[in-house]
């Protein structure tokens with residue numbers, strides 16, 4: 360099997376076992392369901408009444424710096440419990456059922472160095488699988504399969520600090536894919552990458568059959584997305600078809616950018 364075919368095979372296995380070819384209305388629970396999600400930290404409302412219900416495979420979250428996007432991603436991943444409302448990913452209550460959450464949702468942060476904890480690629484990829492309760496033998500197989508699918512078998516014992524930022528980002532993505540989550544959250548994953556690396560990552564992501572929630576302040580990166588959510592000051596401004604919401608967001612950002620008053624520019 361060539362490396363592309365292998366990647367395809369692995370990614371197919373990461374998809375829903377329904378053979379439906381993706382996440383559609385036949386899925387018993389919505390892929391992403393947020394119901395009135397609030398997050399208050401030290402008396403300050405960071406997220407306010409966020410409600411989303413979507414089976415779209417490709418969901419974008421748009422918002423300016425400081426609007427609450429990364430916080431929302433952490434809440435969807437179950438890393439930060441909301442202080443009000445409900446979060447479910449493919450039916451899993453991600454904040455309460457942490458082990459099930461590991462199989463439901465994975466998160467790729469903007470900076471791979473905030474994610475990586477082990478010195479070698481093999482150890483980094485095995486970690487999540489062991490956390491999910493796999494034996495060492497099962498985890499080793501999962502790691503080998505994932506690396507092979509990306510033609511990176513030779514990276515197994517590589518020291519992570521010897522890899523470039525783009526390569527480290529790919530390690531993080533492979534670690535997530537190895538766990539075969541139903542939903543992958545991308546928190547501005549292209550921000551630190553040069554154009555060729557970003558294009559490579561885009562191609563890898565296009566092949567992923569798990570659902571994707573892509574967080575960005577740049578509406579141009581979500582042209583091919585189905586559903587979009589625009590948030591500002593922790594609340595939903597608009598949601599609907601990605602093309603429509605991206606257009607509204609872009610127009611509003613141009614309008615704000617045309618002003619001279621820097622007091623309106625956060626982040």
Ligand SMILES: Nc1ncnc2c1ncn2[C@@H]1O[C@H](COP(=O)(O)OP(=O)(O)O)[C@@H](O)[C@H]1O
Pocket residue numbers: 400405422423424425426427428429430431626
């Ligand atoms: N743990 C925290 N404690 C206090 N404030 C926080 C915390 N996490 C995020 N915030 C605040 O919430 C707001 C949204 O932050 P963030 O989610 O990082 O926005 P974005 O990713 O859209 O730039 C910011 O004002 C930030 O300072």
Ligand SMILES: [Mg+2]
Pocket residue numbers: 428429430546
């Ligand atoms: Mg952020």
